[in-house]
Structures are given as structure tokens and as C-alpha cells.
Amino acid sequence: QVQLVERGGGLVQAGDSLRVSCEASGGTFSRYAVGWFRQAPGNDQEFEFVATISRSGGERYYEDSVKGRFTVSRDNTKNAVYLQMNSLKPEDTAVYYCAADRSIPLSEFPGLGRHLEVRGQGTLVTVSS
Secondary structure (H helix, E strand, O other), X not given: OOEEEEEOOEEEEOOOOEEEEEEEEOOOHXXXXXXXXXXXXXXXXXXXXXXXXXXXXXXXXXXXXXXXXXXXXXXXXXXXXXXXXXXXXXXXXXXXXXXXXXXXXXXXXXXXXXXXXXXXXXXXXXXXX
């Protein structure tokens, strides 16, 4: 089973861009589909789906509020998945988590974020207005 580490969070202004990465170690990363999720500060109830990408990178899905602004990609040679975030808004402020699973269908990722096989520790993205 892989271990995941998110990197790249920080403080940016509204309208800025930021790329966060999810780096895997300890397993065959190409066997895992990966999703990005976020949790707003102080909101432990909601683990919001952001985007997901298939094992090969050929399928990608996005939550409606980030479509056209965020892009998920992966480089299996580097054991990494990226989330490029453009035109950031204050409401994008959250801890961003990547989570991966070898068996759950990609279509089920949005509703199963907390139950995927492995998850990183998260990276905080703060967007100031």
C-alpha cells in the first residue's frame, strides 16, 4: 500500500494560481486511481470532492464549482498527481487531501472520500480576498 504526501499549499490572493502535488511512495502508484478532496477550516462534517483521475490519467472528473479553473493530472513515472488551481476564490480555502484506491470505481470516488484505501495528511490552501 502506498503512502501519500501532499505538498504545495500556501497563502495566495484571490485570482492567483497554485499547484499542489500528491506524492506517493512504497507501492505501485499506477495501480491507484486518485481523488482530491477538501475540508474547509472548522467544517469537520464535509469532506468535499474536488477532482479525480484514473490510473492512466485518461479519465478526469471535477466538482462543478471547480470546472474550468482546476486541472488534475498525473505523472506515474514520478509517482505524483497534481492539482493545478487557477482563478482561486476565497471559498476555495481548505485543507486539500489526496486519496487513492485500487478497486473502487472512479464514479464512486465523490461519495466515498473518507473511505478510500489511503489518504495523505493534507495541505492547507488559504485564499485571501
